[in-house]
Amino acid sequence: MCILAPDAYISGALKGRVGCADDCDDLLLDPTRRRLYAVGGAGKVTVLNLGPATAEASEPSLEGRGGDASATAPGTSPSSSSSSSSPPPPPLPSSPPVPVFRSLGEVPTSLGARTGCFLPGRDVLLVACPGTASAPPRLLVFVPTD
Numbered sequence: 001m002c003i004l005a006p007d008a009y010i011s012g013a014l015k016g017r018v019g020c021a022d023d024c025d026d027l028l029l030d031p032t033r034r035r036l037y038a039v040g041g042a043g044k045v046t047v048l049n050l051g052p053a054t055a056e057a058s059e060p061s062l063e064g065r066g067g068d069a070s071a072t073a074p075g076t077s078p079s080s081s082s083s084s085s086s087p088p089p090p091p092l093p094s095s096p097p098v099p100v101f102r103s104l105g106e107v108p109t110s111l112g113a114r115t116g117c118f119l120p121g122r123d124v125l126l127v128a129c130p131g132t133a134s135a136p137p138r139l140l141v142f143v144p145t146d
Contacts, residue, residue, distance in 0.1 A: 018101040020046035028118035028125065033144060036101070037125055041114035044106045045127060045142070051100040109140055 021040020028037040038046040110129035117126045124141050131137035 018048060018103055020048065020103070021106065023114055025114040026116045028116055030118055030125075030144060031120065032123075033146065035104070035144070037116065037118060039109070039114055039116035039127055041112050043109050043111045043113065045109055045116070045125070046106050047104040049102045049104050051102055107142065110138075113140070 020038035021042055021044040023041030024038045024046075025041065026037075026039040028039065029035075030037065034050040036048040036050065038048065040046065109127050113127050113129040115128045118124075119126065124143055127140040127142065129138045129140060
């Protein structure tokens with residue numbers, strides 16, 4: 001699985017990706033440390049750092065949005081009565097800067113443990129591990145370090 005940072009406001013172009021834990025269900029944000037925790041059922045939590053935003057991502061792009069103003073829809077003909085022109089379209093919103101993700105590593109959990117919760121007030125990451133024939137279900141508690 002990859003984390004994608006699309007430029008959704010303008011062109012939808014992919015701006016970056018980084019690998020993370022397989023069979024990932026939860027992406028959890030640690031706003032204080034600017035980290036994402038990707039909890040994967042393959043038995044790992046990938047820790048991603050949100051670096052500074054890239055300026056390149058905030059540059060507006062109109063690629064794929066333009067069009068020929070004189071073009072007409074299929075099956076229609078151009079209007080000959082163009083006595084009034086329509087107002088220009090509103091400007092496109094500028095896209096916010098896209099953060100740069102960098103992997104800080106992986107922490108082992110348990111096979112099938114894909115559900116997690118980050119509690120900022122307690123500063124802990126919780127990961128639920130399913131039971132097996134030899135072990136009961138359990139809750140792993142991780143305390144992030146700086």
